């Protein structure tokens with residue numbers, strides 16, 4: 001029985017940023033203050049604000065192959081930067097962006113085996129929030145970088161197919177993030193560790209986000225009722241709906257197609 005129907009575009013941006021920040025809270029060094037944001041597209045404002053608000057990031061280094069994307073990001077974030085007190089630094093290269101960054105977020109979209117971060121691109125202690133390598137044939141991190149790091153995933157069977165670890169052997173060690181949160185596994189072991197959150201986005205995140213949206217929309221009086229499923233006295237007597245519709249001399253389209261179930 002469908003109970004809630006929602007768009008999942010804006011919601012995806014919110015849930016992805018929330019998940020990234022949650023992972024970083026468990027994996028990044030607590031003193032992280034500088035984040036490089038590589039790929040300044042649709043997700044980037046949400047990622048930036050989540051890390052400023054939830055991680056205490058004070059400086060953002062921004063890089064995109066498309067300078068217009070970075071300009072848009074700066075324009076959109078500027079009022080928040082003034083109010084919340086963080087700095088924005090557009091950069092000319094990936095190397096410039098990652099220099100001095102405690103956290104590196106990669107949110108690029110290129111349907112290919114891209115290498116946004118080479119094996120030696122980042123130094124010890126960095127946390128990488130890799131959200132752009134999220135389907136088969138699409139990666140952002142060099143295999144050598146994955147080998148240098150402790151890698152954390154949402155749901156291992158899915159990430160082996162869709163994540164950056166699709167390039168790695170089937171026995172490449174990874175840890176599901178929930179195990180760290182539940183105290184069953186260790187996240188960052190030392191301040192020098194490189195940690196990677198190899199994020200692909202999975203169904204439980206969408207489900208949790210939609211539960212949250214439904215709760216908030218109901219509280220704000222924003223829900224509309226849609227008639228999708230017939231309410232029948234006897235669920236096996238589905239044909240009853242056809243008979244009832246036939247009795248109506250001029251059945252409306254809505255009356256014929258739906259049965260008026262208040263959600």
Ligand SMILES: NC(=O)c1ccc[n+]([C@@H]2O[C@H](COP(=O)([O-])OP(=O)(O)OC[C@H]3O[C@@H](n4cnc5c(N)ncnc54)[C@H](O)[C@@H]3O)[C@@H](O)[C@H]2O)c1
Nearest residue numbers: 016039041042043064065066069107108109132199200201
């Ligand atoms: N892990 C998740 O849960 C999750 C959720 C949403 C989106 N994503 C993925 O995150 C990525 C970004 O999503 P989006 O909605 O912001 O996409 P988008 O298309 O709006 O933006 C992508 C940006 O990456 C830039 N880019 C492409 N190649 C680059 C490179 N080599 N170096 C620097 N920048 C480069 C593009 O110019 C563009 O501005 C996509 O791959 C998307 O599939 C993942």
